[in-house]
Amino acid sequence: MTIEAILKEDIKKAILKNFEVVADDIILQPTKKEFEGFYTFVTFSLSKAARRAPAEIGQIIGADLQENSSVVSHFNVVQGFLNLSLSDVTWRNLFSDIESAPVFGTFPSNGQSVMVEFSSPNTNKPLHLGHLRNNFLGDSLSRILKASGYDVIKTCLVNDRGIHICKSMLAYRELGNGETPESSGLKGDHLAGKYYVQFDKEYKAQIKQLVAEGLTEEVAGKKAPWMLEAQRLLVLWENGDKETVDLWNKMNGWVYDGFRQTYDKIGVSFDKTYYESNTYLLGKDIIEEGLQNGVFFKKEDNSVWIDLKEEGLDEKLVLRSDGTSVYITQDLGTTELKNSDFHNNRYLWVVGNEQDYHFKVLFAILKRLGRTYAEGCYHISYGMVDLPSGKMKSREGTVVDADELVSQMIQTAATRTQELGKIDDFQSEEAVRLYDQLALGALKYFLLKVDPKKRMLFNPEESIDFQGHTGPFIQYTYARIRSIIRKAEQAELAGSIPSETYEMHAAERELIFALSQYPNRVAAAANEFAPSVISLYAFELAKTYNQFYAEVSIFSDPNPEAVKFRIALSKVVSETIHHALELLGIEVPERM
RNA sequence: GGUUUCGUAGCUCAAUUGGAUAGAGCACCUGACUACGGAUCAGGAGGUUUGGGGUUCGAAUCCCUACGAGACCA
Incomplete structure (x- = not known):
């Protein structure tokens, strides 16, 4: 059972005991930084049922938890907010669980399969910046879904005719x-x-x-x-x-x-x-089927339509009067093909939000046709990428070419690294690989840190930034931890879990708390189809580690227990950063 | 014209889905042990959440309205 689950259980009991109210849905939130504590329970909504003031409820539940909960050490109440602190043994045990997890942040199979279609290029021109957002989203989403227990099939529908x-x-x-x-x-x-x-x-x-x-x-x-x-x-x-x-x-x-x-x-x-x-002729038999059972109807000119006004949509053409297909006809056919090929539980399409209406119609038609798989169809709609100069327009030559962009980024990464002079040989295989890792790390992170649904601005200057809220910042944190691990190995210092009486440093608690959030975030990213959840998490974790790193000394602490614990902590953080970045399709360097 | 999405610090984005004094990064200013890696850390300044109204213990978030930007359907 997770700490959060235990807390919720304990709070529920306390509410029942003190107020004789059955609360079924306990919601906890992380405590804001300016207050003491890690978990906050908001009591306002209980006020009516318990017939007490919010602050009083907080006091009563807090006192009860402090007395009876196995994990709570102390609490404070501000208005209707009950802030809870955990005991050091709880932190220690929590870290022990995290440390011993087989692959922290990866869920066991849920027996479900999902198909993710993305990229889907036209063969008349090269890929551009917009495609990159699509590709990175689709790729990352596939990885996230896999980590959260799905069997994933990545597909691409090439528009080759x-x-x-x-x-x-x-x-x-x-x-x-x-x-x-x-x-x-x-x-x-x-x-x-x-x-x-x-x-x-x-x-x-x-x-x-x-x-x-x-x-x-x-x-x-x-x-x-x-x-x-x-x-x-x-x-x-x-x-x-x-x-x-x-x-x-x-x-x-x-x-x-x-x-x-x-x-x-x-x-x-x-x-x-x-x-x-191979697929553009598909879908016509479905039109026939729909005509037979009255889902579609024919107009005088022989064109075939569906009336979706009930769904809040309009009438939609599904076959032209000359008998040729429209896009939606093909999509009906292709979806049917996908389903007969793979029989997945879910089908996702990573396609720009300009096609929101198209997909609403597609899914509505599938439902009308009684396709059971329609329930598992999702349009992963993402916003367009704008430039400082405005929209990208191929006609006006303002499109940012993907290949060009990537090679520029690699060039920048090389220059930046050489300026800093931190690695020995700038021409070695490792160095060349590093430039790729940094360049793609920066680019992918830049495009994945924003909520996919929102349209975003691609600022070329910011995208090659390697400081602050960037991929390379996180990669740097990883590389620095790796350096520590190497040093520990040389000194033959193995990381270990501290004893139950060990008194935690505040920075250590923060770090364990940050780590403990990871599985939730993976699950949230999968539920919301949002890689940005992972991006933001990776940044938070790296930042928390850097604070820890600046605040405590790892090797020169007089307490050997602290040294070993901090080595173990560092190791788990590096592994979690590695895992999170991998979910974004970003590699990590040993040195940079 | 109909439908729809959006508007948060100078700029780029957050805000755990209705919770606390709205948070980060960039840019700007100040500082960091004779340093386990300074691509880092600590601090400062920066906001009437586009304007106006409403709902309630409580609104950036929900409803209405005006303005502004985008997309889709013809």
């Missing part, structure tokens, strides 16, 4: 001169992206030309030769035209090669990849 791909193909065919990633020295995804931009340039020129000839902007946009040709390519592709499919395969192959390099660099991987080219 459609008009946008045909645009790149067309521009390449016309302007490429047989260029390849090898001949140009460009990463494959960047090469494809280059021709996508070329298409846009030429297309705009054609529109301008047509407008000059007297067409309206709108008509010109539809009649521009390259637009017509791109559409023709799409039809050719759909009909399996060999030449078109060959070109498509060739260019997509380059793109996948480029993506793989990026994924490797940022440490992201998938268990299963779906390709839209």
Whole structure:
């Protein structure tokens, strides 16, 4: 039983005994720093039932706990707040439990499985900053869910077909001169992206030309030769035209090669990849099924709709009058496919909040269709990433390229490390690895520390900051502890749990308390689908350790029991930081 | 036009889901044993939580309203 559970039990008993009131839901909160104590019980809401003043209730329960609870040592009451302090033996036992846990912060299997879909790139251009937030969130969430007991399958749905791909193909065919990633020295995804931009340039020129000839902007946009040709390519592709499919395969192959390099660099991987080219025709049989049982209805022009007004949504098109699919049709089909492939209990989609409405509709339709798995479907909606200059717009070239950003960060990490001169050899394998760890640590932490639901600002200057509330700050704390552990090993000092009479230093209690919060936070992060919970925790823990480190001396304390205890404490903190950062997909260095 | 999300220190973010005098980091100022790693620590300054009203023991959080920003549906 956790300390918190014991306290709640004891408080419940005290309430029943003193006021003859049955309180079923005891809520404890951490005591604010300016007050003494670690756990606070708020008594205001009991006031009516117990017919006493809040402060009086606090006094009575506090006195009862001090007398009867096995863990409470003393208490104080401020207004309706009962602040509880724990005895040193309790702290000692608590630490002993934490220290002996097999993997602290990891929960046993809950027998449930979850599929997390994320990343889901288009193959017509390279990944950018927005994708990074998506990838880091999806990757971290997968790790968190796994740690909290789920069986996790990471998936990626690649948008590898459609008009946008045909645009790149067309521009390449016309302007490429047989260029390849090898001949140009460009990463494959960047090469494809280059021709996508070329298409846009030429297309705009054609529109301008047509407008000059007297067409309206709108008509010109539809009649521009390259637009017509791109559409023709799409039809050719759909009909399996060999030449078109060959070109498509060739260019997509380059793109996948480029993506793989990026994924490797940022440490992201998938268990299963779906390709839209294989799934875009799915979903039509579901439309048929829905028509049969009256979930969908046909309009005069033969288009198929669903009326979701009851759900507070609108009428939604699910099949066009010409019988072609819309996005939602494909998603219905793909979800059905996922479920028949894996039979998971839950399905998550990490997709930007611009698609909130889309997913509401998707889930509502699945429910109408009687799909039982619909209950386990969640849209992990995250906010857009803005730049100091405003929104990222590919048309205006304000998009921050992922590869470029990462290599700049690595450069900064190298420079910073060399300036500080803390490691011996700046060229060694370990050093190069360190630069990667610091760069990605900074970048991932920067993007993961904010509540996913909120839109956030990417400030390039702050993102390469290695001080304060950053990934490298936490990594530094880890490296410093590792240095202590090495020193202890050299001195043949093993960490150990102190005796029951050991008097704790305040900094030690703080540290044990911080450690004890970890499993709760992992559970909360999993429940709320929010890696930021772990990010903030890792920072708090590192800060608490640094305070401890500044306040007590580890090796030169005259009491050998204290020395050994502090070594043990340090070790557990380093392991917990390691574990927490791992849940964020961030590596830890031995030295930095 | 309809639907929806958001607005917290100069800047970037928190606030345990309705609890105490709203907390961190950056930037700014002051300090830290002849130091177990100073990428650290201690302290200072910085707020009418966009404005206004309401609900109650208690509101950044819930309701209404105005203003401002974003997204979606055509």
